[in-house]
Ligand code: NZQ
């Protein structure tokens with residue numbers, strides 16, 4: 520096992536009816552800004568639940584955060600914060616709304632050009648407004664981590680930053696909020712959370728038994744409950760298990776003391792930035808291709824995943840690894856997330872543009888060994904056509 524330090528100070532309030540806990544979690548004299556997306560929370564009753572829970576508190580609202588949130592929209596929220604003297608941010612939504620809120624929280628306290636927050640990968644963050652979350656989509660883990668991903672539409676740059684300043688103070692996870700998700704977002708959430716675990720697990724063995732078995736437990740849970748959520752959208756236990764699995768998949772716990780890959784995410788981010796695919800769609804395309812390209816290096820962990828999670832019984836590691844790749848692709852497809860560039864109308868023509876963006880962003884040594892170069896990415900994307 521590698522050395523590590525583990526820290527997570529986000530309070531999780533989990534379960535049915537927990538939105539009414541908001542009032543205890545936000546300071547009595549705070550002026551709250553409710554930040555949300557395209558309006559789903561106004562149709563499914565979540566906005567009303569939040570407003571009821573905030574009774575007696577001063578609040579304003581800022582809606583219109585896009586999926587893959589835009590930098591310019593976030594800056595408009597910062598202006599409103601200054602005009603209205605807001606001192607607490609409440610994100611009500613999925614990963615996009617929470618990520619936008621993290622950026623807004625940091626930008627509101629930033630002196631100078633806020634793009635520096637992104638360019639420095641968060642190093643330039645000087646402080647942040649406090650954040651609380653009401654999660655409505657189980658997927659990203661943003662509700663319990665220090666990461667945010669923001670898109671600059673004019674230059675098609677989709678980039679992340681990390682800062683302990685933007686960790687949510689609390690996140691309310693009521694599985695019932697996810698009943699209204701369209702099937703496409705259920706599939707996306709299942710694939711994203713599954714891939715988060717795999718990025719931190721399908722690398723090379725370091726004899727980290729606790730982390731491996733936590734990861735395998737999360738994978739088995741998502742594999743079992745994901746398809747059920749499509750068939751039984753209002754099954755509380757299914758939604759609860761998926762919600763907690765997605766949070767645990769990217770809150771630092773299973774990352775501790777083990778190598779991580781993240782090549783799939785970094786390549787996928789460029790595909791979304793340039794061509795607008797959903798985050799999970801890019802992962803479903805890229806991960807099987809990365810694994811096929813790196814099957815020799817990754818075969819021990821792929822085989823372990825295949826045997827312990829997927830029930831593959833092949834004795835030979837390479838054969839088990841190859842079967843695990845096929846089975847993972849089948850799982851993504853079963854969740855309604857297609858796994859080929861061609862499924863989204865994209866061809867080999869996009870490859871030079873992806874490579875150029877990766878080079879511009881200095882993502883030129885990817886993977887757990889840092890040995891995936893732009894030339895390798897080109898070969899990987901050819902496997903994804
Ligand atoms: O805009 P609204 O009205 O909220 O509708 C959203 C949006 O259209 C809708 N939705 C959310 N909850 C709903 C609902 N519709 C009905 N009922 C509900 N309960 O779903 C659509 C997608 O929402 P979005 O927030 O974009 O999805 P997701 O949670 O998958 O977030 C994706 C974003 O998170 C980033 C991605 O790159 C992407 O920008 N990620 C953030 C990470 C992090 N902070 O750690 C890690 C991830 O790897 C990921 O990169």
Ligand code: ZN
Pocket residue numbers: 659711715784798
């Ligand atoms: Zn992701």
